[in-house]
Amino acid sequence: MERLPFRYLVPALLLGAVAAAWAFAPARLALWVLVPALLVAVWDFLQNNHTLRRNYPLIGRIRWLMEDLRPFAQSYFVEGDLEGRPFSHQARALVYARAKGDLDKHPMGTELDVYSDEYEWLSHSIAPSENAPESWSVAIGEGTCAQPYTSSLLNISAMSFGSLSAKAIEALNQGAKLGGFAHNTGEGSISRYHRGPGGDLIWELGSGYFGARAPDGNFDPEQFKDNAAQTQVKMVEVKLSQGAKPGHGGVLPGAKVTEEIAEARGVPVGETVNSPAVHPAFSTPIEMLEWLTELRELSGGKPVGIKLCVGQPHEVFAIGKAMLETGLHPDFITVDGAEGGTGAAPLELSNSVGMPLREGQIFLRNMLVGIDMKDKVKIAASGKIHSGAQMAKAFGLGADWCNAARPFMFALGCIQSMQCHTGNCPSGVATQKPWRQAGLVVEDKAPRVARFHKQTLHSLREIVVAMGLSDPWSIGPHDMRERLNGARSDAIDRIYTFLEPGALLTEPDATPIGRHWHSASAATFRRVS
Numbered sequence: 001m002e003r004l005p006f007r008y009l010v011p012a013l014l015l016g017a018v019a020a021a022w023a024f025a026p027a028r029l030a031l032w033v034l035v036p037a038l039l040v041a042v043w044d045f046l047q048n049n050h051t052l053r054r055n056y057p058l059i060g061r062i063r064w065l066m067e068d069l070r071p072f073a074q075s076y077f078v079e080g081d082l083e084g085r086p087f088s089h090q091a092r093a094l095v096y097a098r099a100k101g102d103l104d105k106h107p108m109g110t111e112l113d114v115y116s117d118e119y120e121w122l123s124h125s126i127a128p129s130e131n132a133p134e135s136w137s138v139a140i141g142e143g144t145c146a147q148p149y150t151s152s153l154l155n156i157s158a159m160s161f162g163s164l165s166a167k168a169i170e171a172l173n174q175g176a177k178l179g180g181f182a183h184n185t186g187e188g189s190i191s192r193y194h195r196g197p198g199g200d201l202i203w204e205l206g207s208g209y210f211g212a213r214a215p216d217g218n219f220d221p222e223q224f225k226d227n228a229a230q231t232q233v234k235m236v237e238v239k240l241s242q243g244a245k246p247g248h249g250g251v252l253p254g255a256k257v258t259e260e261i262a263e264a265r266g267v268p269v270g271e272t273v274n275s276p277a278v279h280p281a282f283s284t285p286i287e288m289l290e291w292l293t294e295l296r297e298l299s300g301g302k303p304v305g306i307k308l309c310v311g312q313p314h315e316v317f318a319i320g321k322a323m324l325e326t327g328l329h330p331d332f333i334t335v336d337g338a339e340g341g342t343g344a345a346p347l348e349l350s351n352s353v354g355m356p357l358r359e360g361q362i363f364l365r366n367m368l369v370g371i372d373m374k375d376k377v378k379i380a381a382s383g384k385i386h387s388g389a390q391m392a393k394a395f396g397l398g399a400d401w402c403n404a405a406r407p408f409m410f411a412l413g414c415i416q417s418m419q420c421h422t423g424n425c426p427s428g429v430a431t432q433k434p435w436r437q438a439g440l441v442v443e444d445k446a447p448r449v450a451r452f453h454k455q456t457l458h459s460l461r462e463i464v465v466a467m468g469l470s471d472p473w474s475i476g477p478h479d480m481r482e483r484l485n486g487a488r489s490d491a492i493d494r495i496y497t498f499l500e501p502g503a504l505l506t507e508p509d510a511t512p513i514g515r516h517w518h519s520a521s522a523a524t525f526r527r528v529s
């Protein structure tokens with residue numbers, strides 16, 4: 001009884017209002033609103049796809065409107081400063097302030113509950129360092145490469161053209177050039193918008209081998225050689241997995257393969273392209289290291305590394321055993337935490353698969369230190385790093401430099417509207433629609449990217465100085481404390497396992513991770529025991 005009258009009520013009321021407005025000449029201007037509303041109500045009344053709209057014509061659409069507005073209302077009216085996911089309002093505000101050159105200080109002390117597990121801290125010194133350098137850099141590939149790269153301690157993490165807009169890519173790369181740091185291309189390869197500004201590039205090569213892809217989808221060494229020879233390309237990163245969707249391939253629908261994207265990726269326009277979950281170029285740890293060595297030679301001696309989100313611990317140790325057996329090694333390994341991610345990913349993978357950055361970084365650090373290879377292989381840390389404090393913590397766990405993705409998107413104007421996967425990004429960062437990109441002015445945003453980078457590194461230096469150290473690599477896990485409960489805390493090295501150099505070579509069974517070492521083999525990524 002209740003549903004049928006209401007179905008007819010809204011169209012009937014609108015029809016009556018239209019008739020009344022038409023009859024009363026001074027009210028006819030209202031027809032510009034009433035007639036479209038009536039047409040929508042009639043359409044909702046007649047359609048069969050949506051029960052809510054059929055039962056509640058026009059009115060039922062308020063639900064979709066509220067859903068669309070929910071992220072904005074949540075962010076601006078509901079959440080507190082420390083709430084909000086994936087980045088809190090306070091974290092975003094810090095990035096915005098530093099990118100714009102505004103005051104980035106905070107009044108009245110911390111808002112964190114220092115007696116809860118949300119608070120962890122770095123130990124300062126009563127004798128701060130007086131002679132710390134103004135800045136640091138890290139050399140990657142020394143002793144292995146003909147063209148080693150001297151890198152900033154903070155670089156732009158992998159985000160492809162296609163996932164981000166042309167103007168976003170151009171602004172990021174121009175910002176990287178202004179600030180003297182590197183810009184990772186993402187697995188979508190090197191586009192004209194990466195090349196234009198001339199900033200340093202880390203070319204990411206995924207399983208689709210875009211930019212080095214043969215017609216059958218396999219790796220093309222000649223294409224790779226040509227692209228890797230570009231002066232802008234400083235390093236090559238082979239993506240094994242990523243934090244947002246580890247162990248997951250991808251399909252790029254043909255409708256999204258525009259002329260510009262096809263040009264960058266080396267694929268036909270309008271043709272659906274598959275990126276398999278596994279690399280066709282290798283199937284074992286040894287084969288992987290041999291292929292990385294081939295890439296280093298084809299690139300003319302530029303550093304080559306791998307990127308992974310840690311999953312099965314024995315696989316990390318299998319790579320270590322392959323290094324020992326062959327004498328080959330990557331120049332760097334990027335650890336991507338499960339908390340990472342831009343663009344789009346299946347919700348189940350983002351929420352339930354992959355190891356967070358802290359644990360993943362410790363596993364990788366233990367493998368390299370345990371086989372006495374940490375001095376040869378650099379570690380890059382990536383996963384929600386947006387501040388100098390987070391960088392300092394990553395260095396304390398063994399990182400040699402850090403990467404950031406979403407914070408650099410914030411520097412471009414991203415407002416975390418959660419529309420990246422829809423193409424409807426309101427800030428023009430994660431969309432291919434020209435009118436949405438129009439508001440992103442490269443000349444305005446590029447300096448913001450550079451400024452955020454500079455201010456974040458300045459923050460890192462302030463922390464290093466406060467800790468009484470000469471450089472961030474001197475930070476150790478004993479300098480970091482984590483709360484166990486409201487009454488107790490302890491140093492990180494008393495909570496997690498940190499191996500001594502060579503421990504896996506001499507007494508693996510004396511370590512808590514010996515079982516992972518024994519279940520690993522250089523000949524396979526599979527568990528052997």
